[in-house]
Amino acid sequence: MERTFIIGGNWKMNGDRKSIDEIIKFLRAGSIPVNNEVVIGVPALYLDYVQQRKPKNVEIAAQNCYKAEKGAFTGEISPDMLKDLGVKWVILGHSERRNIFGETDDLIAEKTAHALEKGLKVILCIGETLDERETGQTNEVCFRQMKAVANKIKDWKNVVIAYEPVWAIGTGKTATPEQAQEVHDALRKWIAENIGKEVAESIRIQYGGSVTAANAKELARQKDIDGFLVGGASLKPEFVDIINSNA
Numbered sequence: 304m305e306r307t308f309i310i311g312g313n314w315k316m317n318g319d320r321k322s323i324d325e326i327i328k329f330l331r332a333g334s335i336p337v338n339n340e341v342v343i344g345v346p347a348l349y350l351d352y353v354q355q356r357k358p359k360n361v362e363i364a365a366q367n368c369y370k371a372e373k374g375a376f377t378g379e380i381s382p383d384m385l386k387d388l389g390v391k392w393v394i395l396g397h398s399e400r401r402n403i404f405g406e407t408d409d410l411i412a413e414k415t416a417h418a419l420e421k422g423l424k425v426i427l428c429i430g431e432t433l434d435e436r437e438t439g440q441t442n443e444v445c446f447r448q449m450k451a452v453a454n455k456i457k458d459w460k461n462v463v464i465a466y467e468p469v470w471a472i473g474t475g476k477t478a479t480p481e482q483a484q485e486v487h488d489a490l491r492k493w494i495a496e497n498i499g500k501e502v503a504e505s506i507r508i509q510y511g512g513s514v515t516a517a518n519a520k521e522l523a524r525q526k527d528i529d530g531f532l533v534g535g536a537s538l539k540p541e542f543v544d545i546i547n548s549n550a
């Protein structure tokens with residue numbers, strides 16, 4: 304099955320109006336293949352600013368949202384609020400949310416279910432730490448993170464998985480194409496067995512972790528890699544090369 308290549312950017316807690324203007328400038332100047340999808344994860348405060356200025360063929364994502372519609376949840380934002388701004392995507396379960404802010408598998412699953420219910424599309428991040436990889440737990444950890452979500456949702460059509468080994472995020476240590484492909488393949492098999500064959504065939508699995516213009520092409524050639532989630536390099540003009548890496 305043909306899966307649309309999807310490149311996500313994750314600006315994390317970076318940027319101001321001046322630097323965002325620069326990013327928008329290089330996104331507007333660069334070509335984006337018509338068959339590729341591009342989604343950039345913008346700090347909540349700037350979602351509206353970017354929404355007003357982004358090129359038409361780029362969508363924006365929030366980097367988080369809460370599991371409830373509204374109420375006494377100081378500091379949180381809801382899927383309804385994102386939709387009110389015209390935001391269509393949200394990144395959930397990023398390893399920084401899991402490891403710095405203590406988000407559990409269950410909370411991420413609840414957030415995913417609520418965001419989907421509200422009509423958002425979700426980039427769901429999963430991945431193992433270095434210690435987990437070195438002790439042979441990579442698949443077990445990824446499957447556990449997937450299972451928590453599979454327990455709460457039935458319809459996966461608006462979900463993109465981002466496999467992001469934690470040891471590769473922001474470290475300059477990219478997984479080799481073989482290492483990434485191995486986990487993507489295992490994930491697709493797990494999905495076929497535990498969710499369904501059609502979902503396994505159609506769901507897009509991005510790789511994330513120190514993706515650059517220099518390593519993207521080789522990774523993009525792997526059979527089960529359907530795009531990237533890019534942190535640091537999404538703030539730089541080389542992001543356009545990554546967007547074109549499957550060309």
Ligand code: PEP
Pocket residue numbers: 313315467471472473474475511512513514532533534535536
């Ligand atoms: C990320 O933030 O999801 C990420 C993969 O970061 P980086 O590309 O900087 O490793």
